[in-house]
Every structure is written in structure tokens, then in C-alpha cells.
Amino acid sequence: MIWWHWLLLGLLLLGAEMMTPGGFYILFFGLAALVVGAIAALDLVQEASAQWLLFSGIAIASLLVFRGPLLTRINASKTTPPDVDSMLGEIAIPIDTLAAGAIGKVELRGTTWSARNAGATSLQKGQRSKVTGMDGLTLQISGE
Secondary structure: OOHHHHHHHHHHHHHHHHHOOOOOOHHHHHHHHHHHHHHHHOOOOOOHHHHHHHHHHHHHHHHHHHHHHHHHHHHHHOOOOOOHHHHOOOEEEEOOOEOOOOEEEEEEOOEEEEEEEOOOOOEOOOOOEEEEEEEOOEEEEEEO
């Protein structure tokens, strides 16, 4: 095959990988086609049978070696949502002053949350506030 045929095949396979839901099977065949295309462009392998053999070897070897770690890495980055029911009663710290009924930001468990002041009085910046409920991802807080 001509070198640019391999590059075109590689790009088509990479495009097909993006169109299909997870699995990363086609990705490695696309990358192998790109590698073989680059090698063929340098005239290191000219025989078509050798190019196909090289393509097959690179694709299968990279699939076996890299697919598992890639899936592990991607799945590790998925975080589980916090257990919001366990937040009831915890202490949140408003980042800004919150008037009664106002929505603002608070710090809880080392991260920033949206919170509504459910109390009758305003909460000052840095004032300890108790989580009294949840409305979606918005905490309901009131003065301690």
C-alpha cells in the first residue's frame, strides 16, 4: 500500500473510534495504521505483505498492552458523587456574606458548594453554618 493510504486508513479508524461508544478497540488499529504509514513513507518497509504483517502486529500488541491501563486510568478519573445525606448537620463556612434566602458559595469538606441561606438572619463571611438540607446540589444552611 502507498504510505498515504495507511495514513488515511489510520485517520478513518480514529474517526470511527470517536463515533463508537467506549471500548478502545479501533483506536489501536488506527494508531497502528498511522505508524505503518509513517514507516512506509520513510521507505523502511515496501512490501505490502510486510506492511500488513507489521500493522497486525502493532495493532494487536498495543491493544493487549495499552488498552487495560487506558481503561483503568479513564475509569479512575470518574469520581463518585458525594453522599449528600451524610452532609446534613455538618458545618459549612460561607465564603461571602449571605442574606436570608440568598444563594452563595460555602466551603465544606475542602470544596466549594452552592448554598442557600435557609435561616431568618444573614450569615456573615466565615461564620459557622449548619447544613440543614439539600435542594439538588444546593445546600440549605442556617446559622449554628
